[in-house]
Amino acid sequence: MIETSTSICEVIAKLRIAREAPYYGREYAFGELWNALDRLDDREADDESR
Numbered sequence: 001m002i003e004t005s006t007s008i009c010e011v012i013a014k015l016r017i018a019r020e021a022p023y024y025g026r027e028y029a030f031g032e033l034w035n036a037l038d039r040l041d042d043r044e045a046d047d048e049s050r
Helices: 002-020 023-049
Strands: none
Touching: 002 023
């Protein structure tokens, strides 16, 4: 559960960065957000398989 909480915090942080990024940096920032969401999804799938 701690890992999932950390991941959620990471996703929220990436979302804030993406929202506040200048136009030319948004694509990169949103890419980082999607990567964080993928990692969160992978962790949840690992937790469910246990």
